[in-house]
Amino acid sequence: MSAGNLVSILQGNTFVVSDEAGDIAPSSRRPTGVFTFDTRFISTWVLTVDGQRMYALSTDALQYYEARFYCVPGEPTHYVDAKLSVIRHRTIGGSSFQEQLTVLNHMGEDAEIRVRLDIDGDFADLFEVKDEQIYKPGLSEVSVRDGQMRLTYERENFRRSAVISSSEPAKIDRRGVIWNIRIPPRSRWSTLVRVDILVEAAPGQPSEASIQQHTHHVRARMRDQLDRWMDQAPSLVCDSEALSRVYRRGLVDLAALQYTPTTTAGRSIPAAGLPWFMTMFGRDSMIVCLQTLPCLPGMAVTTLRAMALAQGGKFDDFRDEEPGKILHEVRYGELAAFEDQPHTSYYGAADSTPLFLILLDEYERWTGDSDLVRELEQDARLALAWIDTYADLLGTGYIWYRTRNLRNGLENQCWKDSPDSISYADGRIPEPPRATCEQQGYAYDARIRAARLAREFWSDPAYADQLERQAADLKERFNRDFWVDDGGYYALALDRDGGHVDALASNMGHLLWSGIVDPERAAQVVAHLVSPRMYSGWGIRTLAMDQGRYNPVGYHVGTVWPFDNSIIAWGMRRYGYRQEAGLVARGIIEAAPFFDYRLPEAFAGYDRDLTIHPVEYPTACSPQAWSAATPMLLLRTLLGLEPHDGHLVVDPAIPEEIGRVELLDIPGRWGRMDAFGRPDASRKR
Amino acid sequence: MSETEAWFDRLSGRHSTLSPSTDATVRFDLVADDRTEHWYLDIHQGEVDVSHAARDADCIVLAGANAFEHLASTHGSIFAAVIRNDLTVLGDIRLFAMLRKLIPGPPEDHDPREVYRGDSRR
Numbered sequence: 001m002s003a004g005n006l007v008s009i010l011q012g013n014t015f016v017v018s019d020e021a022g023d024i025a026p027s028s029r030r031p032t033g034v035f036t037f038d039t040r041f042i043s044t045w046v047l048t049v050d051g052q053r054m055y056a057l058s059t060d061a062l063q064y065y066e067a068r069f070y071c072v073p074g075e076p077t078h079y080v081d082a083k084l085s086v087i088r089h090r091t092i093g094g095s096s097f098q099e100q101l102t103v104l105n106h107m108g109e110d111a112e113i114r115v116r117l118d119i120d121g122d123f124a125d126l127f128e129v130k131d132e133q134i135y136k137p138g139l140s141e142v143s144v145r146d147g148q149m150r151l152t153y154e155r156e157n158f159r160r161s162a163v164i165s166s167s168e169p170a171k172i173d174r175r176g177v178i179w180n181i182r183i184p185p186r187s188r189w190s191t192l193v194r195v196d197i198l199v200e201a202a203p204g205q206p207s208e209a210s211i212q213q214h215t216h217h218v219r220a221r222m223r224d225q226l227d228r229w230m231d232q233a234p235s236l237v238c239d240s241e242a243l244s245r246v247y248r249r250g251l252v253d254l255a256a257l258q259y260t261p262t263t264t265a266g267r268s269i270p271a272a273g274l275p276w277f278m279t280m281f282g283r284d285s286m287i288v289c290l291q292t293l294p295c296l297p298g299m300a301v302t303t304l305r306a307m308a309l310a311q312g313g314k315f316d317d318f319r320d321e322e323p324g325k326i327l328h329e330v331r332y333g334e335l336a337a338f339e340d341q342p343h344t345s346y347y348g349a350a351d352s353t354p355l356f357l358i359l360l361d362e363y364e365r366w367t368g369d370s371d372l373v374r375e376l377e378q379d380a381r382l383a384l385a386w387i388d389t390y391a392d393l394l395g396t397g398y399i400w401y402r403t404r405n406l407r408n409g410l411e412n413q414c415w416k417d418s419p420d421s422i423s424y425a426d427g428r429i430p431e432p433p434r435a436t437c438e439q440q441g442y443a444y445d446a447r448i449r450a451a452r453l454a455r456e457f458w459s460d461p462a463y464a465d466q467l468e469r470q471a472a473d474l475k476e477r478f479n480r481d482f483w484v485d486d487g488g489y490y491a492l493a494l495d496r497d498g499g500h501v502d503a504l505a506s507n508m509g510h511l512l513w514s515g516i517v518d519p520e521r522a523a524q525v526v527a528h529l530v531s532p533r534m535y536s537g538w539g540i541r542t543l544a545m546d547q548g549r550y551n552p553v554g555y556h557v558g559t560v561w562p563f564d565n566s567i568i569a570w571g572m573r574r575y576g577y578r579q580e581a582g583l584v585a586r587g588i589i590e591a592a593p594f595f596d597y598r599l600p601e602a603f604a605g606y607d608r609d610l611t612i613h614p615v616e617y618p619t620a621c622s623p624q625a626w627s628a629a630t631p632m633l634l635l636r637t638l639l640g641l642e643p644h645d646g647h648l649v650v651d652p653a654i655p656e657e658i659g660r661v662e663l664l665d666i667p668g669r670w671g672r673m674d675a676f677g678r679p680d681a682s683r684k685r
Numbered sequence: 686m687s688e689t690e691a692w693f694d695r696l697s698g699r700h701s702t703l704s705p706s707t708d709a710t711v712r713f714d715l716v717a718d719d720r721t722e723h724w725y726l727d728i729h730q731g732e733v734d735v736s737h738a739a740r741d742a743d744c745i746v747l748a749g750a751n752a753f754e755h756l757a758s759t760h761g762s763i764f765a766a767v768i769r770n771d772l773t774v775l776g777d778i779r780l781f782a783m784l785r786k787l788i789p790g791p792p793e794d795h796d797p798r799e800v801y802r803g804d805s806r807r
Contacts, residue, residue, distance in 0.1 A: 157770035202770035205747070209773045263782040309779060313702040313786030317794040319762075323702060337768035344765040345785075378704045394801055404797060433801075 006030055011065045011092045013037060013259050013271065013278045013332075014197065021056040022069040022088040022099075023047060026120075031129045031275055034097050034162070034195065037212070038279065038333030040129055041151070041162045041197050042097075044120035047088070049073040049103065050113050054086060063226065064256030066091045083107045095197045095212060102190040105183040112182045117193065119176040121162050123153035125333035127341055130276060138334075142174045149177065158337055159200040167192040199332075211262050211332070229255045233295045234666045236635070239659030246592040246599065247631040253598060253623035254288070254296065261330065263309055267302040270629075273601060273621030280330045282307060282352035283415060284626055286359045291566060291629035293366045294636045294666055300363040301372060307356050308379035310345050312386075317404035318342050320413070324386030326352040328413075341408060348410040349417075350391060350401035353383045354442035361449030364457075365643045368669030373457045384450055384467070387443050393433045397477060398494065399443050402433035414439055415564075416507070416542065420549060421556035422493050425502045427548020430495035437490050438507040440478050441514030447471040448515070479518045488524040490517075504528060504544040506564050512571025522575040529568060530580050537608025538591045539565040540584060545605070552605035559602040559617050562588050563626035566633040573637050578653035585634040586655045592631075599627040635663055639675045643668060652677025689715065689750070692757035693724050695789050697735040702786045705731040709780050712742035717750040726784075733787065744776040760791040 008017045014036040018024045024032040024045035034042035047054050054071035061067050068089045072082035084107075089100040105111040120142075128134045138155025149164040149172050164177065168191035171178040183189045199212035207213070229251070236247045259271035261280045271277065272284035286307065289300040312325035319342045320328075330336075331343035342348075357380055364373050373380075393400035403409030411419045414436045422436060423429050447467040455464035482490045484500055490508040491500035509529050511517045517525060528534060533544040539560035543550050549557045565588050572581035591614040592599055601624040604615035635641075638661055640651030648670050654661055656679045665672040686694070693713075713724040725738035748756075752771045756763070764785055766772040774781045 158768070159770065200770075202747075202773050205770075205773050209747075209775060211767060211774075263779050265779065309782050311702070311786060313700075314788065314790035315794045315796060316790040318791075321790065322797060332768050337765050339762060339765050344762045344768065382702060390797055393798055395798070402797070404794075 006032065007059055007061065007067055007069070008274055009061070009065055009067050009090065009092050010256055010274055010278070011094075012268075014092055014095070014097075015274055015278060016090065016092055016097055017275055018045070019056075020059050020069070021047075021054040021071050022059075022067075022090065023054060026122075033124075033129070034197065035126065035275070035278070036095065036197050037160075037199050038126040038331045038336070039160055040124045040126070041121050041160065042119065042195060043122040043124065044118055046118040047071075047086070047101070048116045048118070049084060049086065051116075054088075057085075063223065064252060065093055084111060084113070095199075097195040097197065099193045100190060101193060102188055103181070103183060104188045105186060108185045110182050110184055113180075115179040115181060117177045119149065119151075119164055121151040121153070123151075123160050123334070125335045125341075126276065126331070127333065127335050144172050144174060147172060149174070155334065155338070157202045158334060159203075161198040161200060163196040163198065165194050165196075167194075226252070226255050229296075232298070232667070235664045237660075237662040237664065240589065240657075240661075242592050242597070243589050243631065243635075243658060243661070245597040246589060247635065249592075249597040250599070250628040250631045251295070253628035254292065254299075254625065257623060257625045257628065261306055262332075264302055264306050268299075269303040269306055270299055270625045272626070273624035276621055277624075280306065280310075280327070282327045282329070283349055283355060286352065286355045287563065287567075288625045288629045289359055290355075290362060291563070291626065291633035293362060294641050294663075294668075295632045297363065297367050297667060300359060300367075301369070304356070304360055304363065304372065304376060307352075308376050311379055311382060312347050316347075318409075319344075319346050319348075320403055320405055320409055321345075321347040322386060322390040324353065324382035324384075325390065326356045326383060328352060328410075342405055348401075348403055348405070348413050350399050350413045350436075351415065351439045351442055353386050353391070354399070354439070354446035356380075356383055357446035357450050358442065361453055364453070366668050368646070370457050373453050377453075377458050380450060380453065384447070387446065388470075391443075394496065396435075396498065397474060398435040398481075399439045400433040400435045401439075414507075416505075416556035418555045418557075420554075421542075422501060423503050423547070423549045423557075425504065425547055430493065430501050433496055434493045434501065436493040436507060437478075437482050438510035438514070440474065440482070441511040441516040444471050444474050444478070444516040445514040447474070475516050475518075478516055479521070483521070488521075489528050490525065503547050503549070504533065505547075506534070506540050506542050506561075506568065509540060509564070509568030509571055512575050512577075513567050514571070515574060517575065519575070522577070526572060526575070526577045526580050529572075530583060532607075535583075535587075536560055536605050538587045538603070538614045540568055541605040543605075550605075553615075553617060555602070555617070558605040560605055560614075561602045561627075562591075562599040562630040563624075566630040566637070569637045570633060573640060573653070579655075581637050582653055582655040582658075585638055586657055588630060588634060589658065595622075598623055599630055600624065601627055635661070639663060639677045641666070641675055646670065648673045648675070650675040650677070652680075654679045687754060688757035689722075689724075689754050692753075692788075693735050696726070696784075696787055697733055699732050700787045703728065703731050703733070703783075707731075707783065709744070709777075709783075710740070710742040711744045711746065711780050711784060712738075712740070713746045713748065713753075715748055715750040715753050722750060728780075742776070744774065744778065744780040746781065747773040747775070760789075763788065 033040040052073040057070045071086045087102040152161045201209040258268035270288040272281040312321040328349035335341040336343040391399040401413035451464040451467040454460045492503045492505040493501035543557045569581040569584040601621045602617040642649045661677045711726040715722040727734040
């Protein structure tokens, strides 16, 4: 997979990012390296032949865990007339990275050459790489022993190593590996270079005691696993090539992003995205599960269990933890280990807790797995109690957030978690605490859904009644307190004084999904979302164009996020806005070909007429799990898939431009079912 | 009372965040120069019973006695301590993850609502 001129391969929380010739060079402005457990083990990996760097002729991303680079030594000329060429074939799996280096001699005489691989490791924490500030208080060491090069970083008992070896004889020094070779005419030479990446156990402990062991499972036959993964998912037959390809691409990327935390006994959950978020990330993992329930319901079980296990149990200011709260993010790097960063575990998200409840209910509706609902009853009740108590900082009946970690806690604890994402229409930033609108919608939906669970599975109808009363009360208050009457929309948030944080933002689209919108107001909300102020032609912008902080390339203040659009389209369907939902789905699907069918995390909010192509947000993660999962939710929305009384209801509403859509073998409590849809111009809402 | 003793003392007893169906044992082996101190947690029906039994357990946690005393006195994260290798977990790590919930937070940290109580604007 390549983004710009970078090429990435990944497997679980291990990934390699290099330039298009396969090199990892420290000068690169974009992050390259071999990473695992949130640490960069290899920061230099540069191949030269007789002192010349590689020039890439082509690069094949064969599988997500495998790539091949075809190179020639030397600078590009007008035409390439190389006497030698080099193939670098790399794979990643378990805790090793391997590169098969092959040099081909095209000449009619011997080639006597010196092949050199410069290698170094800075053991930077991923946060340090991201912030471009690397400070290593521990001891780094490079040693050569038994024909192997060993890079080690040590700080107290914290020890990370990379061991490099070559299958062919080599001269190994502290700067890398050298092969002085002679290749006969029209022949080839090849060696396998292997890097073992070691998250080491405490001194005196056997290697089985390393946390790395808890994430190990058999990865020997990754291709088989990928085939099985693809077979499990429903098959899509459709007229739209873009839809077909973006669906398939998304399935493969979700397979690649399967991540095994240390606490799930080898089972996987979706990680959030490469390169910055290859980790357990509460909000992202759960939203991906919601998006993919019609296709890959199995991910939700492990995710829900992992979230329940990591549920907050105490007050911890540094970690923004409270009892019952569902986590935000877990990290294994040096900064987390030495508690410079709060990610062991960090709880700075105000929406992950209601999302946990929503996912639990939605999962049961699709799969009929009532055992899990019973198993997680206590965790669910604690989550509901958190919404009622610790979330309500001001005692006004809303979810509020304000970090208690003033050093490196998150200022915004909603999905738009950048510091400037929550603003007034004129661009001012409100003082914390803040109560964003979509989080109130989630809290409403969580209570409605939990009421069903209490009544049907926990034998507690009194609690169900109470939850429904709370939800009804919340809906009434919310529609009074958040509605901006003169604009005809919901405020982005409330400020600490209860005033409207009145920017016009995409957040209110999520309210349709939650069902908290007063039906009489839905038309106004939908009209705003598809108006030129918000809809770019490709998708709904995170912030309307005329708002103070609008910036078409601002992370959460003007870009278009595919996942955001998928949730909003789902909400539009819920309120009966079939055409508008189709419009939103169509825009995102039509954008996909410009990204090689891999929907990025976000793209620029420029008008479609202005740029013709959608413009990728510069530092977006790719692949990004909730973007990869977007086609699955769009399919659900287009086909109107809804579990109901043990059956799957199909009620398609498909734009002409997309054409016929057939999703076959949809798994669920009904076994497997097919859904067919065709555009029906005569049917309006 | 040492910080270690106080730490296990706080862990002992009933916990609202502990599932009543959990039935498990965890043993901490705290190694000093001359001896190993065992702390045995029997988790049953929503309660944690702490003893010094030297029996086998579903999950075993190894640590230096000094390192553990430091961890206990600083109210550090046991999960961070595992990543640092100050603690080593053998057996079912999910039980260890569950323990994380039961350990009280730093004493000076409190309910986030307290900051706003008595606030005149409301």
